[in-house]
Every structure is written in C-alpha cells, then in structure tokens.
Amino acid sequence: MGFLVRLRRYKDRILSLFSNDIGIDLGTANTLVYVKGRGIVINEPSIVALNTKTGQIVAVGAEAKNMLGRTPQHIQALQPVVDGVISDFEVTSEMLSYLIGKAQAGHSKLLGPRVVVGVPSGITSVEVRAVRDAARAAGAREVHIIEEPMAAAIGIELPVHEPQGRMVVDIGGGTTDIGIISLGGLVNARNARIAGDRFNADIVSHVRNEFKLLIGDKTAEELKIALASVASRGERIESYARGRDLVSGLPREIALTDQDIRNALGHSIEELIESVKEVLETTPPELVSDIMQRGIYLVGGGALIRGLPEFLTGSLGVPVNVDADPLTAVVRGTAVVLDDMERYREALLTSDDELVPTE
Numbered sequence: 001m002g003f004l005v006r007l008r009r010y011k012d013r014i015l016s017l018f019s020n021d022i023g024i025d026l027g028t029a030n031t032l033v034y035v036k037g038r039g040i041v042i043n044e045p046s047i048v049a050l051n052t053k054t055g056q057i058v059a060v061g062a063e064a065k066n067m068l069g070r071t072p073q074h075i076q077a078l079q080p081v082v083d084g085v086i087s088d089f090e091v092t093s094e095m096l097s098y099l100i101g102k103a104q105a106g107h108s109k110l111l112g113p114r115v116v117v118g119v120p121s122g123i124t125s126v127e128v129r130a131v132r133d134a135a136r137a138a139g140a141r142e143v144h145i146i147e148e149p150m151a152a153a154i155g156i157e158l159p160v161h162e163p164q165g166r167m168v169v170d171i172g173g174g175t176t177d178i179g180i181i182s183l184g185g186l187v188n189a190r191n192a193r194i195a196g197d198r199f200n201a202d203i204v205s206h207v208r209n210e211f212k213l214l215i216g217d218k219t220a221e222e223l224k225i226a227l228a229s230v231a232s233r234g235e236r237i238e239s240y241a242r243g244r245d246l247v248s249g250l251p252r253e254i255a256l257t258d259q260d261i262r263n264a265l266g267h268s269i270e271e272l273i274e275s276v277k278e279v280l281e282t283t284p285p286e287l288v289s290d291i292m293q294r295g296i297y298l299v300g301g302g303a304l305i306r307g308l309p310e311f312l313t314g315s316l317g318v319p320v321n322v323d324a325d326p327l328t329a330v331v332r333g334t335a336v337v338l339d340d341m342e343r344y345r346e347a348l349l350t351s352d353d354e355l356v357p358t359e
Contacts, residue, residue, distance in 0.1 A: 020104055020113040022140075023334025024096070025151075026131065028081050029173025029196055029301070031061075031095070032331040033103045036338055040331060041103050046081050046173075048091050057091075060098045069216045083193055084120035084148075084175040086130045096138035112141035116334040118151040119349075121177050121189035128349055145349040146337060148172075148330050149179025150186055152299045154344065155333030156323045160184055165287030166294065167318075169276060170330065171302025173197055176272060178279045180287055184346050188283045192275040194268050196301050199224055206264035207241065211254050215243035227261040229306035230269055269308075273315045280316070295319030299329035 021036035026046070033042035044061030051058050053074045059067060068077045080091040100113065115135050119128070128145050135143040149168040150160065158166050161184045170177040173196040180188040203220040207213050215223075219241050226239040237258040245252040276296070280288060296318055298309055303326035312320045323329050337344045 021338040022100060022103060022113045022115045023331050023338055024099075024115060024117045024135075025148075025328075025331040025334065026081060026096075026117055026119065027173050027330075028079065028084055028175070030327075031081075031099060032328060033099050034331050034335045034338075035103050036335070040328060042099055043327075044099070046079060046095065048078050048080055048095050050076050050078055050091065052076055057094050057098070060095055065218075068218055082174060084172065084177075084191070085123060085127045086134060089130055089134060092130075093134045093137040096134055100135075100138050100140070112139045114142040114144075114338070115140040116144045116146060116337050116348075118148045118330040118334055119145055120175050120191050121147045121149050121179055121186060122191045123147070123349075144337070144341070146334065146344075146347055147179070147186060147189070147349065148177045149189060150181060150347050151331075151333030151337070152177075152329040153179070153181050153297070153333070154336045154347075155329040155331070156297060156299065158297065160347070164294075165283070165290035167279075167291045167296045169296055169298050169300075171195055171272070171298070171300040171305075173301065176275065176300070176302065178276055180279065180283050180291070182287055182290075184344075187287060188279055190275055190279045192272065194272045194275065196221075196224070198268050199228070199265055199302075202264045202268055203261060206260065207243070207254075207256070208246065210260070210263075211256075212246045213241070213243045213252055213254055214246055215241050219243065223256060223261060227256065227258045228265065229258050229262060230265070230311040231307035232262075233258065233306065265305075269311070273312065276312070276316060280318075292318055295321045298322045299326040301327055 023034035025032040031046045032040055034040050045065040047064040048057055049059040049064040049067050064077055078091055080088040080095055086092045117131055119131055132143045148170050152170050153160050153168050160181050163183050166181045168179050176192045176195045178190045179186050200217050200220040203223055204215055207215050223239055227237055238255050240253055240255055242253045298320055303322050309320040309322050
C-alpha cells in the first residue's frame with residue numbers, strides 16, 4: 001500500500017472524529033440517507049411543498065407528499081429531482097439541507113459532513129456539479145459522487161474489482177439504470193426513462209381510457225404496489241380506486257384487478273426489456289459470458305414487481321437475482337464507500353470525469 005494512500009486513510013479517520021459521514025441515494029421518488037455508525041436514518045419522498053407567495057418551504061418529504069392534490073393554489077408540491085437529475089437547484093438544496101440536518105439532529109459535530117451521493121449513470125459533468133453544489137450549499141464540507149449501478153453493486157456485495165462482468169439493473173422512480181461492471185468501473189451503461197413514475201402514468205392513462213375515471217398519481221402508486229405483476233398468480237386480485245368520473249364529473253369508485261394493471265404496464269415492461277437487451281448487445285462478449293453464468297442483479301423498487309425476475313429470465317435467457325432489500329442497495333453502497341474511500345476512489349466521479357456514454 002502506497003504512502004499517500006495510507007496518509008489519506010489516516011486523514012479520513014482523524015476528520016471523521018469531527019464530522020459525520022453521510023451517504024445519500026438522491027432518488028426521483030425517494031431519498032435515503034445513511035449516517036456512519038447509525039445506519040439508514042431517513043427514507044422519505046423526494047418532494048418539497050413550496051409557498052409560491054412567500055417563496056418559503058412549507059414541508060419536505062413524507063409531510064409534503066401527503067399534501068399532493070390537496071393544497072391551495074399558492075402551495076405547490078414539487079419534485080426537485082426529475083428523471084434522477086436536479087431540475088430545481090434551490091429547492092434541491094433546501095431539501096438536502098433539511099434531510100442532512102434531520103439526519104444529524106442530536107449528533108452534529110464540529111465540521112460539516114463528508115457526503116457520498118448516488119446519481120444515475122450517464123449524468124453530465126454539469127449535472128454532477130449541480131449535485132455537488134447542492135450538497136455543499138446544504139452544509140457538506142466534502143462531496144463525492146458515485147453512479148448508481150456501481151453503488152448498488154457495492155451495496156449488494158458484488159466483487160466489483162474483479163476482472164469479471166457483473167450486470168446491475170436498478171429500477172428506480174424516475175429512471176432505470178443498467179450497468180455492466182468490471183475491474184472497479186462501469187464498462188457499459190444505459191439510463192432509461194422507464195421506471196416507477198412511468199408505471200404510475202401508465203396506470204393513470206389506462207384507468208382514464210378504459211374506465212373513464214380520473215385518478216391521481218398517489219392512487220396510481222397504491223394500485224401499482226397492490227396489484228402490479230407481469231404474470232398471473234392463478235387467482236384474481238382486486239383493489240379499489242376512487243376518482244372523478246369523466247362523464248358526470250362526480251366522485252366514483254371502481255374495482256381493478258391485477259390483469260388491469262398488467263395491461264397498463266405491458267408496453268413499458270417490454271421497453272424495459274429492450275433497454276436491457278441493447279446493453280447486452282453492445283457489451284464485450286467475454287463480459288456477456290460472465291453475465292450468462294452469474295446472472296443479472298435486480299435492485300430498486302421495480303424489483304418488487306411480482307413475476308418480473310422470471311419474466312426477464314424468460315425474455316433474455318439469463319438468470320436474474322433479486323437482492324433481499326432492493327430498495328436500499330444504492331445507499332448501502334455509499335455506506336461501504338464511506339468506510340473505505342481509498343479502495344473505491346476510482347469508482348467516484350468528479351466534475352472533470354469522462355463519464356460512461358449512454359444511448
């Protein structure tokens with residue numbers, strides 16, 4: 001081990017006595033926050049309620065999500081992270097400031113925290129800088145960025161430094177990140193805008209077209225969680241949805257089945273499979289051989305869609321492995337990186353990094 005590596009590790013240990021180490025999975029749907037020594041302390045929706053008259057933040061996270069569709073005109077519920085990247089810098093800074101402050105409540109130290117943030121693959125240098133600046137504006141003294149497929153692979157304890165291909169598919173809220181990892185880096189990656197939010201929109205559209213009922217995103221998400229599957233489970237599963245009848249304009253309740261939701265999601269699921277195929281088709285054959293042997297690793301909220309692993313296996317001819325806790329894979333990866341920054345330094349991005357190209 002080189003002298004400089006030992007010196008940096010020693011410096012990190014000393015500074016950690018005076019500041020917190022924080023890992024953040026900055027997602028479109030939810031943001032998870034890890035604090036070294038305490039574990040995952042926050043898992044809240046990435047939503048901010050803003051008073052447009054005063055410009056003040058009214059609520060953040062779960063409290064803001066509960067306001068969706070129920071606020072007066074001057075209160076807007078905003079998603080500052082869209083498709084995995086910052087769409088509103090100031091609101092994102094406020095959200096991060098709130099979450100970092102909440103994570104450190106009662107445990108703050110002399111210096112600002114060292115932060116590792118997971119972001120989608122293929123993010124541009126401008127977007128990297130926006131994430132870094134937002135975290136610094138929120139009080140971080142040091143900010144490191146890692147692409148989510150790499151963070152997820154580290155979080156589920158894959159041997160990312162070995163000269164063998166590993167494929168991770170992270171189906172999040174705004175994007176699906178598909179990455180091929182070998183020798184500690186991303187060899188091939190694709191970022192597809194086919195994920196949880198798209199599935200919700202599919203359900204809203206299907207219910208509107210087939211049942212002439214207008215429902216909100218929150219109701220669509222509840223239906224997705226209750227009914228989403230890609231294959232029949234041999235029994236009819238039902239759930240109820242309330243909304244506004246498009247003909248009468250009055251409230252109405254309908255029953256929906258798992259088959260209705262399969263019909264709603266079918267096209268998007270096929271697009272998702274095509275995206276995975278395209279990454280495999282542009283990956284070096286030796287790495288594809290490794291993936292055929294070891295399988296695809298599925299993480300993120302979309303991994304919980306019933307029957308999806310088996311459907312992927314049938315469509316691709318590749319085994320699919322689902323992590324026991326797919327929702328926390330990325331933030332667990334940031335935790336591992338914080339524990340040994342030197343070991344994973346080459347996996348981190350800087351504003352000047354040449355990022356893995358995506359299609």
